[in-house]
Amino acid sequence: MNYLNGKHILVGVTGGIAAYKSAELVRQLRLSGAVVRVVMTTAAAEFITPLTLQALSGNPVHTDLLDTAAEAAMGHIELARWADALLVAPATADFIARVAEGRANDLLAAVCLACDAPLAIAPAMNRVMWKKPATGENLAKLQAGNVRVLGPAEGLQACGETGPGRMLEPEELVAGLSGMFQTGVLAGRQVLVTAGPTREAIDPVRYLSNRSSGRMGFAVATAAAEAGAAVTLISGPVSLATPAGVRRIDVESAADMYAAVMQAVTVADIFVSVAAVADYRPALVAPQKLKKESAESSLDLIRNPDILAAVAALPDAPFTAGFAAETEAVETNAQNKRLAKGVDMIAANRVGAGQGFDSKENALHVFWEAGEQVLPVTGKGKLARQLLDLIAEQFQNSCHQGKVIKFNAKDSA
Numbered sequence: 001m002n003y004l005n006g007k008h009i010l011v012g013v014t015g016g017i018a019a020y021k022s023a024e025l026v027r028q029l030r031l032s033g034a035v036v037r038v039v040m041t042t043a044a045a046e047f048i049t050p051l052t053l054q055a056l057s058g059n060p061v062h063t064d065l066l067d068t069a070a071e072a073a074m075g076h077i078e079l080a081r082w083a084d085a086l087l088v089a090p091a092t093a094d095f096i097a098r099v100a101e102g103r104a105n106d107l108l109a110a111v112c113l114a115c116d117a118p119l120a121i122a123p124a125m126n127r128v129m130w131k132k133p134a135t136g137e138n139l140a141k142l143q144a145g146n147v148r149v150l151g152p153a154e155g156l157q158a159c160g161e162t163g164p165g166r167m168l169e170p171e172e173l174v175a176g177l178s179g180m181f182q183t184g185v186l187a188g189r190q191v192l193v194t195a196g197p198t199r200e201a202i203d204p205v206r207y208l209s210n211r212s213s214g215r216m217g218f219a220v221a222t223a224a225a226e227a228g229a230a231v232t233l234i235s236g237p238v239s240l241a242t243p244a245g246v247r248r249i250d251v252e253s254a255a256d257m258y259a260a261v262m263q264a265v266t267v268a269d270i271f272v273s274v275a276a277v278a279d280y281r282p283a284l285v286a287p288q289k290l291k292k293e294s295a296e297s298s299l300d301l302i303r304n305p306d307i308l309a310a311v312a313a314l315p316d317a318p319f320t321a322g323f324a325a326e327t328e329a330v331e332t333n334a335q336n337k338r339l340a341k342g343v344d345m346i347a348a349n350r351v352g353a354g355q356g357f358d359s360k361e362n363a364l365h366v367f368w369e370a371g372e373q374v375l376p377v378t379g380k381g382k383l384a385r386q387l388l389d390l391i392a393e394q395f396q397n398s399c400h401q402g403k404v405i406k407f408n409a410k411d412s413a
């Protein structure tokens, strides 16, 4: 399965003869649907021109840490934040040593140090350099820090010798990188996610709604599927494609969403409520289009059911994670919401002009009974994966603290 569609992939190119294969790597990543940016070292630019990689990636190539114009446009911190994953191919022995030491003495090394997204390297070097203990120690250090080492392959080398040290072929690197998104932390689990707004009818052509685009909820559903779960996504009206491998149920109103959730939740191990459900709906839905007969008009509203609270109150409730959309006192309000709704976890986001709703990036402050974590601003895809890791961790803890019997019962149902 291809997990690269829509992912932001930062390709790092260092100075080795295998740099010529980076052109094909970038081309194949784009064919997989990834959005690609390239960072090159000065030595890499001796082997392949930035212009080639710019044309193939469709984006400007970044080379210099001290280029003030480039830093102002998209500096090393923005590049690091932008990336869903970083792949350095080829990675020379010198570059591996610098990253293992935590150096930041050129743009690529600085991005690697500043990036909290998964990092993979594709070593490429002479077979003797590959076998040197120093190289082995540097690699072991990187692997201990969760850096994925892809390759190298064995075979004829550019120097005429034969042995290990050849960079993997581009298609092998693409497959290896795609596999990094498949974490398996929720393998065998059923995850139910709500997303998007609801629409509350006023008459046959008008409704009350909000600015939710569905992006955050769809990103959570995608991340849950990548984590190995069977995912059901219940979505309000949005214009987004269904994530690969996800079962989608479309609804319109809060009442529709409530009914769909209550039906699907019976087999869920985890419920993540990302939808911006309307709290109120018109008390009466006019059967015909309302006429503008008077200068002023008013609408009587009644409360909608609270779907998240209703799920959390079920005798056989799954692990429940809600969102809190707040414009002020974010942390206090979120904690109060977690307690009031009786949920296991709440992810608070500040919303307002350009924030939270209908934006591509977001930031979360996640609270659970025994802890909290800040997930700084980044793309909603990456943020959703970070949130899913926290949910998986707390879900496992709750299983160990006694809910395990309930989950086993569902497993065997």
Ligand code: PMT
Pocket (backbone or CB within 6 Å): 196, 211, 212, 213, 214, 215, 216, 217, 254, 273, 274, 275, 276, 277, 278, 279, 304, 305, 306, 307, 308, 309, 321, 322, 323, 324, 325, 326, 337, 349, 351, 356, 357, 358, 359
């Ligand atoms: O869709 P996007 O454009 O990507 O925007 C994402 C988002 C801002 C909508 C998302 O990050 C978010 O904050 N979702 C929750 C929005 C919301 O309704 O928050 P709330 O604080 O009003 O509700 C708290 C929780 O209760 C939420 O988990 C909500 O899904 C749930 N709820 C609320 C009301 C209701 N009647 N039923 C519910 O289940």
